[in-house]
Amino acid sequence: MATPAFEDIAETFEFLPDWEDRYREVIALGKAMEPMPEALKVPATKVTGCASQVWIHPEIAGGTYAFQGDSDASIVRGLIAILKALYTGVPLEEVGKVNAPAEFARLGLDSHLSAQRSNGLKSMIKRIQETAREAA
Template sequence: MATPAFEEIVEDFEFLEDWEDRYRHVIEQGKAMEPLNDALKVPATKVHGCASQVWLHPIVENGAFRFDGDSDALIVRGLIAVLRSLYNGLPVGDVPKVDAGGELARLGLNDHLSAQRSNGLRAMIERIRDVAQENV
């Protein structure tokens, strides 16, 4: 189960053969995101388990899930953008059903992220799932 926005990223990755180009593409996705308002960068939105500073601000409106986020690391900001494309707009009840690991594997991210970045990515996914579960 992937959103059209995530499918676009998958298509872009298929076109970009070199991992360095893919890495740059992820960073560009993050740069294109609006920065998270500083007022939302509080302990309640901070994601623990990430090597970088990461904040996720989830919003559930009319049964639909979305979140905004930010990080002090460019690649992590890009990973947030990728996760937003995977989850934003889904019915909140569908969020926990998403096989994030399987979907992200389609991008080959598992093979090219450091252990710390992979742990941080898992922490972000857990936070997203937890918030969705609380709002079902």
């Protein structure tokens, strides 16, 4: 179960032949993402378990999930952009059913992220699922 926005990313990644091209695309996605307001970068929105500074601020409206996010690392900012594409617009009760690791594997990112980045990604996914569960 993936959103149309995520499917667009997956389609783009199908045409990128190697990891370096995919890495550049992740960074480009992060650069294209609207910046998170500084006022939202507070301890309550900070994601623990990430080597970089990461903030996720949920925005729940009409029973669907969305969030603003940011990081001080460009690759992590790109991962946040991908997570936004994966989760934005998903009904709250469906957020926990999204298999984010499998979706990232479709992009070929699962085996190329460092252990620290993988752990940080897991922490971001956990935060998203927790905030959706709390809001449901």
